[in-house]
Amino acid sequence: SYVLAQPPSVSVAPGQTARITCGGYNIGEKSVHWYQLRPGRPPVLVMYDDRDRPSGIPERFSGSNSGNTATLTITRVEAGDEADYYCQLWESNSDQWMFGGGTRLTVV
Amino acid sequence: QVTLRESGPALVKPTQTLTLTCSFSGFSIRSRGIYVSWIRQPPGKALEWLARIDWDDDKYYNTSLKTRLSISKDTSKNQVVLTMTNMDPVDTATYYCARMRGSGFDYWGQGTLVTVSS
Numbered sequence: 001s002y003v004l005a006q007p008p009s010v011s012v013a014p015g016q017t018a019r020i021t022c023g024g025y026n027i028g029e030k031s032v033h034w035y036q037l038r039p040g041r042p043p044v045l046v047m048y049d050d051r052d053r054p055s056g057i058p059e060r061f062s063g064s065n066s067g068n069t070a071t072l073t074i075t076r077v078e079a080g081d082e083a084d085y086y087c088q089l090w091e092s093n094s095d096q097w098m099f100g101g102g103t104r105l106t107v108v
Numbered sequence: 109q110v111t112l113r114e115s116g117p118a119l120v121k122p123t124q125t126l127t128l129t130c131s132f133s134g135f136s137i138r139s140r141g142i143y144v145s146w147i148r149q150p151p152g153k154a155l156e157w158l159a160r161i162d163w164d165d166d167k168y169y170n171t172s173l174k175t176r177l178s179i180s181k182d183t184s185k186n187q188v189v190l191t192m193t194n195m196d197p198v199d200t201a202t203y204y205c206a207r208m209r210g211s212g213f214d215y216w217g218q219g220t221l222v223t224v225s226s
Contacts, residue, residue: 001171033212035155042204042216043155049210086155090211095168097145097157097211 002091004100011106012077020103022070022087030089032070037084082107110134112205112217119223120195130188130205137163138183143208146190148201195224
């Protein structure tokens with residue numbers, strides 16, 4: 001089955017840029033979505049179709065996807081961005097909706 | 109305004125069948141292109157997609173759980189129901205329902221924690 005690989009953790013200082021990667025075979029050929037999970041809250045879609053931001057998501061959030069890596073970039077990181085982030089895609093060969101293992105973003 | 113809310117038992121015993129209901133508003137599952145999925149997250153672990161039902165009643169299941177899952181909808185009540193048989197402690201998780209936008213999930217319920225224990 002298709003595997004999505006995310007680093008378990010990323011740490012950045014406030015005001016810096018965080019890059020969270022999601023690796024998968026030829027992932028650049030698929031549409032990748034990103035979710036933010038904070039304790040006690042339901043997941044929030046923060047990026048869809050690689051690089052589109054839902055309404056209400058700050059412009060500080062951006063996405064890219066090429067080759068074997070999709071990336072969620074958060075510029076000017078704030079304390080409120082501290083959360084778990086998951087990438088997700090649809091594996092068309094098997095009609096399975098896959099999630100990565102999640103990355104904990106810590107703002108230090 | 110799109111909202112979804114999960115309901116069901118907080119505690120089930122091993123081998124029992126779990127039935128969860130997703131009640132939603134702000135959209136109709138009769139509408140072409142509308143899909144609703146169930147996703148779970150065990151404590152300290154990653155999200156896992158479980159099942160999806162489409163506006164035209166097409167259904168899709170997680171390959172590894174397919175034999176235990178069943179998804180259905182009641183369009184008159186704006187509800188989607190998930191059943192999972194033969195529950196085990198490893199099925200302890202927060203269960204979410206979510207509306208789908210394209211191949212992603214744009215609106216999620218608050219989630220319901222289900223604990224499997226004797």
